[in-house]
Each structure stands twice: as structure tokens, then as C-alpha cells.
Amino acid sequence: MLRDARLKGRGGRVSTTVTLLSAREGRETGQGTGVDLVASLDVGSPAGLAFILGAREDDDSLLYLNLAGSFADYEEHGPHTLIAGETGSGKGVLTQGLLLQMIAFNDPATAELILIDPKKGVDFGWLNGAPHMKQPIVTEVDAAASVFANLVVEMDARYQLLVDHGVPHIGAYNRNVSPEQRLSRIFLVHDELGAWMAQEKEYQEVVLSSVSALGMKARAAGIHLVLITQRADADAVPTRLRDNMGNRLCLKVQNSTGSRMVLDRRGAEKLLGKGHLACILANQATPPGQEFFVVQVPFAEFDDLQRLAAAVMAYWRGRT
Numbered sequence: 001m002l003r004d005a006r007l008k009g010r011g012g013r014v015s016t017t018v019t020l021l022s023a024r025e026g027r028e029t030g031q032g033t034g035v036d037l038v039a040s041l042d043v044g045s046p047a048g049l050a051f052i053l054g055a056r057e058d059d060d061s062l063l064y065l066n067l068a069g070s071f072a073d074y075e076e077h078g079p080h081t082l083i084a085g086e087t088g089s090g091k092g093v094l095t096q097g098l099l100l101q102m103i104a105f106n107d108p109a110t111a112e113l114i115l116i117d118p119k120k121g122v123d124f125g126w127l128n129g130a131p132h133m134k135q136p137i138v139t140e141v142d143a144a145a146s147v148f149a150n151l152v153v154e155m156d157a158r159y160q161l162l163v164d165h166g167v168p169h170i171g172a173y174n175r176n177v178s179p180e181q182r183l184s185r186i187f188l189v190h191d192e193l194g195a196w197m198a199q200e201k202e203y204q205e206v207v208l209s210s211v212s213a214l215g216m217k218a219r220a221a222g223i224h225l226v227l228i229t230q231r232a233d234a235d236a237v238p239t240r241l242r243d244n245m246g247n248r249l250c251l252k253v254q255n256s257t258g259s260r261m262v263l264d265r266r267g268a269e270k271l272l273g274k275g276h277l278a279c280i281l282a283n284q285a286t287p288p289g290q291e292f293f294v295v296q297v298p299f300a301e302f303d304d305l306q307r308l309a310a311a312v313m314a315y316w317r318g319r320t
């Protein structure tokens with residue numbers, strides 16, 4: 001079964017359409033056939049900050065993560081997102097899908113991507129050359145600590161700017177100033193955060209204090225964290241960190257303790273793996289009688305990812 005999901009732009013001009021994520025032959029999940037999903041999205045769509053998470057298990061509809069504004073009957077969710085799951089659960093596939101949507105639907109002039117990856121960036125080579133990346137993938141812990149520190153400085157500067165202009169958030173600010181003065185949204189995506197958090201005490205301190213600072217004002221300032229961890233324990237994701245991550249995306253974890261760490265409730269230990277996802281989203285009520293949303297994340301082969309990323313980059317090159 002194929003589903004064609006077309007993001008309805010919020011009144012914006014429709015531009016090139018790319019097939020975002022390719023279909024996968026019916027995957028046996030043990031509960032019938034898994035979800036095959038084809039999403040055709042408009043490149044440069046103004047709905048760029050609504051991210052498809054997957055197809056809901058209860059009614060097959062698409063679940064969105066809305067980082068700015070409500071979209072498709074869902075509320076605006078929290079600014080920051082935690083992604084957790086044991087090895088092979090599908091964190092990489094989920095993250096890459098989100099990154100592809102980020103570069104496909106956001107003008108590089110309005111969105112900036114910073115990637116931190118302790119695994120030397122091998123999973124993200126397909127992003128090289130994306131105009132949203134203003135710096136190479138960060139792969140060293142010291143450089144990563146600077147990224148966090150700089151982000152807090154940037155947030156404070158932005159916040160002061162909002163105060164000076166008497167506006168509540170970046171959206172209102174950008175509407176009030178000339179195009180050259182507009183601020184872009186900044187996305188910091190950090191793979192394998194838990195590994196460094198558990199091993200590097202100094203880094204843990206920097207991350208914790210930065211995330212606490214960013215937790216409060218980052219939404220207004222247009223700064224978004226996406227933190228990914230394989231480990232779901234107190235060393236990798238301390239309470240102070242989790243408390244600031246309003247959107248919790250939990251793939252299969254080893255046990256109910258891990259599930260409670262990520263979602264504040266058990267259940268994610270029973271997921272089937274391979275992109276079977278339980279999540280809670282800030283400001284968003286869960287379906288009646290359920291403690292979290294359960295969705296199947298769409299799958300893209302690496303080749304498809306590369307092909308789609310190349311199409312997206314060619315599109316942006318053609319516009320500048």
C-alpha cells in the first residue's frame with residue numbers, strides 16, 4: 001500500500017516537488033505489514049518547519065513535528081527534540097529523514113544547520129555541500145563544546161534584539177525588519193550525544209548548562225536542538241537535560257527503565273524496532289486512551305537519500 005502525502009503549503013508558491021522518501025516493500029512487523037510511505041513534498045514550501053515523523057498506527061494518518069506554528073491539525077510543539085533508541089532501532093533513518101526535510105523545505109537564507117557527530121560524520125556525508133551547512137560537521141568534543149557555548153551567546157544576543165524591538169519572537173522580528181536583517185533559524189543536530197555525555201564529564205557540564213539556558217529562551221530566538229542518544233540512562237540523558245526537551249521521540253529501547261527515562265512512561269521496550277516509534281510532543285494531547293503516539297517512520301535507502309539530497313541542492317543552487 002502506498003500513501004501519497006502532499007504537504008499543503010501555507011499559501012506559499014508551489015515549487016519543484018521531490019519524492020521525499022521511497023517506499024519499502026511490505027515489511028513484516030509481526031502485526032501485519034509495515035508501513036510503506038511515499039511523501040511528495042514541495043521544495044521550499046513555507047510549511048518547512050513541520051516535519052513528517054511517520055504514519056500513525058491508530059489511524060494511518062501522518063504525524064507531524066511542528067517546530068514553529070501549528071500545522072495539519074497539530075499544535076506547535078516544543079522547540080527541542082530528544083531522539084533515543086537502542087542500536088539498530090532506527091535513529092539514523094529517522095534523523096536523516098528529518099535532516100532531508102530540513103534542507104528540502106527551508107531556504108538556506110532562513111535556516112542554518114549545525115551537525116555534531118562523534119562518529120566522524122560518516123552517516124551524514126550526503127549533506128556535504130548543502131548550503132544550509134555554514135561549517136563542516138563537528139566531530140571533536142572540544143569544538144562541540146564551543147558550538148554549545150556560542151549558541152548560548154547567539155541566543156542572548158537575539159533575545160536582546162527582540163527586547164529592543166519590542167517583539168515576542170523571531171517570527172515577529174523578521175516581519176518587522178528588512179530582508180537583510182532577518183535572522184535565520186538555527187538547528188543543532190547532535191548524534192550520539194549520550195556517548196560523549198557519559199564519557200566526558202566536562203562536556204556533560206557544558207551541555208547541561210547550555211541546554212538549561214537554551215531551554216527557556218530558544219523558542220523565541222529561533223534556536224532548535226535535536227539531540228540523539230543510543231544510551232537511555234541517567235549519565236547519558238540526565239534529568240536536567242530531559243526536562244528541557246519537550247518533544248521525546250523514542251524508538252525501541254532495551255527495557256522499561258529506558259522507556260521511562262525517555263518518555264516518562266513504560267512501553268517503548270515493546271516496540272518492534274526498525275523505525276517503530278513512540279513519542280510525546282510538547283503541547284500535544286496523545287490519542288484518546290493512549291499514553292503516546294505510535295508511528296512507523298518512513299524508510300529511505302542510502303542511495304535514495306543521496307539522490308534526493310542532490311536534487312534538493314541542485315534546486316537551491318538554481319535559485320541563488
Ligand SMILES: Nc1ncnc2c1ncn2[C@@H]1O[C@H](COP(=O)(O)OP(=O)(O)OP(=O)(O)O)[C@@H](O)[C@H]1O
Binds near residue numbers: 091296
Ligand atoms: N523506518 C524504518 N523502516 C524500515 N526499516 C528501518 C527503519 N529504520 C531503520 N530500519 C532498519 O534498521 C536498520 C538500522 O537503522 P539505523 O541505522 O537507523 O539504526 P540506529 O538506531 O541509528 O543504530 P545505531 O545506534 O547502531 O547507529 C536500517 O539499516 C534498516 O534496515
Ligand SMILES: [Mg+2]
Binds near residue numbers: 091092
Ligand atoms: Mg545510527
